[in-house]
Amino acid sequence: MSFLTDLVHSPYQGDHNTGAVVPPIYTATTYAFKDVDGPERFDYSRSGNPTRQALEDQVAKLEAGHAAFAFASGMAAIHGALAIFEKGDHIIVGQQIYGGTFRLIYNYFLRWGLEVTAVDTRKPEEIRAAIRANTKAIYFEPLTNPLLQVTSVKQIAALAQKYGLLTIVDNTFLTPYLQQPLKLGADIVIHSATKYLAGHSDVSAGIVVVKDSYLAKRVYFNQNALGGILSPQDANLVRRGIQTLALRMDRQIANTQAIITFLKTRPEITQINYPYQPDQAGFDIIQAESKGLGALFSFELATSVDVAKFVSSLKLINLAVSLGAVETLIELPYKMSHAELSDAELATAGISKQLIRLAVGIEDVQDLIADLTQALDIACQK
């Protein structure tokens, strides 16, 4: 079956008991044993739940993985994945990974004895230089937020394999619709399913997908032991969201392209970070490894324009963090999503105070462009 059909039907989305065309939400926390030798499949909802299992099987299939594990948030999923490592292990991480992941690693896992080196994953020589005898994995996001710097999954996975390291990819921004990192050589894929997979800004969720039974055993142990599981109700919302993933992303990408075409006509826009043209860094990698660039991008306004006035003058577009949902969201990274960074860290990361991030939704793009136009006009007034 094609990926588009799999989104809707795979694995079997119905209920064998009743013929219902979607799986039921099983709320039971415990399951009757047939006899003292044990239950048939499920015994306790933290350890396994049929509704959560339906979602896990669905995402495992879409990511071409061996198994998937659903957690109560993207951060809980990242915790569950990184907890496969042991005291004294060393991991290499991308310098521009999500700030919450950085916080989890530096303010939590370091206390438990994990060692870490942050590098620019676009540069294999930096990765090679960081590898030590105790290095176990490379963790990165193929497309960074908010600057959309591109790292090749294929290149990193080949390097990791050469040195016997795991490749762990946060695929939140591209989703399996645009990129399937396991097929490119990665070992573990992580999602903040709060974003594109669920798609409606109404559920927090995270998923870990693994490529083999060895990793499945280790992540399952963490899911069950840590207990940060996704509820059956939320698992059903994510499962349902995924069925329309391609439809939503197609519209979001088309809207993104139209908005970028519009922004290029405005002299106040000094930079657009969305590598969609051959002369832009990362374009070749995206062409080779991904079906598209997604619907998140950033742009800079000239220093003469009041950025705060611009974003506060929007009437349709919400001023909010997060991304990947049906509604368009705009934010100022230095004040919102990346507010914990010092001025020096912002400068190193290349995030200026004129940078704006737009997560494009599925609205009529002419309404979005009209909203951006009127807000730009207000912000440009002296």
Ligand SMILES: Cc1ncc(COP(=O)(O)O)c(C=O)c1O
């Ligand atoms: C790339 C990425 N990974 C992980 C997370 C964490 O996910 P959650 O907010 O669902 O815990 C986020 C949140 O914004 C993210 O952008």
